[in-house]
Amino acid sequence: MSTNAALFERAQRVIPGGVNSPVRAFRAVGGTPRFITRAEGAYLYDAEGRRYIDYIGSWGPMILGHGHPAVLEAVQRAVTEGLSFGAPTEREIELAEEILKLVPSMQQVRLVSSGTEAAMSAIRLARGATGRPMLIKFEGCYHGHADALLVKAGSGLATFGNPTSAGVPPEVVQHTLVLEYNNLEQLEAAFAQHGARLACAMIEPIAGNMNFVRASLPFMRRLRELCTQHGALLVFDEVMTGFRVGLRSAQGLYAVALPGFVPDLSVFGKVIGGGMPLAAFGGPRDIMQQLAPVGAVYQAGTLSGNPVATACGLATLREIQKPGFFDALTANTRSLVEGLAAAARDARVPFVGDSEGGMFGFFFASDLPQHYSQVMSTDKERFNRFFHAMLEQGVYLAPALYEAGFVSAAHSRADLDATVAAARKAWAA
Ligand code: PMP
Numbered sequence: 475m476s477t478n479a480a481l482f483e484r485a486q487r488v489i490p491g492g493v494n495s496p497v498r499a500f501r502a503v504g505g506t507p508r509f510i511t512r513a514e515g516a517y518l519y520d521a522e523g524r525r526y527i528d529y530i531g532s533w534g535p536m537i538l539g540h541g542h543p544a545v546l547e548a549v550q551r552a553v554t555e556g557l558s559f560g561a562p563t564e565r566e567i568e569l570a571e572e573i574l575k576l577v578p579s580m581q582q583v584r585l586v587s588s589g590t591e592a593a594m595s596a597i598r599l600a601r602g603a604t605g606r607p608m609l610i611k612f613e614g615c616y617h618g619h620a621d622a623l624l625v626k627a628g629s630g631l632a633t634f635g636n637p638t639s640a641g642v643p644p645e646v647v648q649h650t651l652v653l654e655y656n657n658l659e660q661l662e663a664a665f666a667q668h669g670a671r672l673a674c675a676m677i678e679p680i681a682g683n684m685n686f687v688r689a690s691l692p693f694m695r696r697l698r699e700l701c702t703q704h705g706a707l708l709v710f711d712e713v714m715t716g717f718r719v720g721l722r723s724a725q726g727l728y729a730v731a732l733p734g735f736v737p738d739l740s741v742f743g744k745v746i747g748g749g750m751p752l753a754a755f756g757g758p759r760d761i762m763q764q765l766a767p768v769g770a771v772y773q774a775g776t777l778s779g780n781p782v783a784t785a786c787g788l789a790t791l792r793e794i795q796k797p798g799f800f801d802a803l804t805a806n807t808r809s810l811v812e813g814l815a816a817a818a819r820d821a822r823v824p825f826v827g828d829s830e831g832g833m834f835g836f837f838f839a840s841d842l843p844q845h846y847s848q849v850m851s852t853d854k855e856r857f858n859r860f861f862h863a864m865l866e867q868g869v870y871l872a873p874a875l876y877e878a879g880f881v882s883a884a885h886s887r888a889d890l891d892a893t894v895a896a897a898r899k900a901w902a903a
Contacts, residue, residue: 539884590618614846686835
């Protein structure tokens with residue numbers, strides 16, 4: 475049996491940092507990443523045979539838990555029929571129909587293989603459809619690693635952003651304006667100054683890449699108004715929130731609070747693939763018709779609409795539509811956050827948490843942060859200690875304070891109780 479430490483050492487020899495996606499390396503919290511050998515229900519098992527209650531769920535897709543029988547059966551059947559054809563299939567239509575049925579803001583959808591690809595393509599489409607170059611992004615939101623989106627705020631609003639990655643020339647982000655999340659004043663100023671050149675504003679409606687931060691209703695209402703007024707498209711990145719915060723996704727929640735509310739374009743990933751590489755972007759027919767092969771905006775993919783991935787996504791979407799699914803998931807997730815908050819209160823640990831559907835976040839702070847710099851000023855040292863104390867007790871939380879958490883339908887009452895008990899122990903130490 476290889477230990478996690480031995481595997482990590484071996485991995486680092488052949489893979490940069492030993493991982494194929496940076497956050498897996500535990501850089502933010504320190505320590506040795508766990509090498510996972512298998513997963514079942516709410517649990518992950520590592521190379522040393524240890525079991526963990528999984529609150530990452532592959533960073534969102536595993537809403538049914540690992541190895542759900544209906545998903546396994548659909549995938550196994552699809553595998554025997556063929557892994558990839560590079561030609562259209564009926565299953566792609568079925569998945570598109572299923573997604574469109576649940577997301578009334580979209581009349582057409584294009585399937586791709588990753589959230590990065592979907593967000594990047596949605597921006598190209600927004601630029602092509604409007605004939606404009608600029609876009610707004612909000613600090614702390616992540617939309618994948620396309621060049622134009624790897625950008626942080628410059629020194630002032632009038633200046634454009636700076637690349638957050640080497641290898642992205644400043645010219646490539648010169649059209650990206652980075653604004654503070656939930657900051658109405660900056661939003662007004664940005665549209666006043668640049669409105670006529672803006673192709674789109676892209677936003678995570680509930681940001682899951684700076685832990686868990688909701689866009690306030692006044693902020694979202696004004697963002698929608700300004701986009702409409704200035705002819706810019708409002709693009710919802712629902713890669714994380716899609717079919718996770720509710721069956722109608724985050725846009726469904728905003729539509730309840732702000733009647734008539736719809737984004738122009740939407741980006742999905744994670745849950746719609748059920749754990750296989752699959753993502754999508756969509757919107758009104760007239761905009762989507764501007765995509766190749768019918769329109770002038772080019773976009774393509776060898777494995778797009780892959781027959782195994784679509785089978786996995788379809789089976790997942792069918793399960794989450796069963797009566798009561800989101801009621802139970804929402805109640806369980808809320809009770810986890812409430813349990814942690816109660817334990818923190820008893821231990822006199824400053825703690826705030828929030829959740830929606832099966833997505834949650836918590837901070838070692840006295841108030842819920844409203845934007846990125848507030849998130850980053852919460853107690854990181856305490857988070858890191860807590861993360862390791864929980865991991866030691868078999869609870870696998872996201873290994874960075876700026877990541878959201880996920881509960882699946884496979885998490886039992888006993889799993890949630892064990893998690894809260896572990897937190898009490900962590901805070902008693
Ligand atoms: N958008 C959001 C909101 C995300 O959370 C992520 C990934 N965590 C992405 C886009 C990029 O998706 P992918 O990792 O599949 O490229």
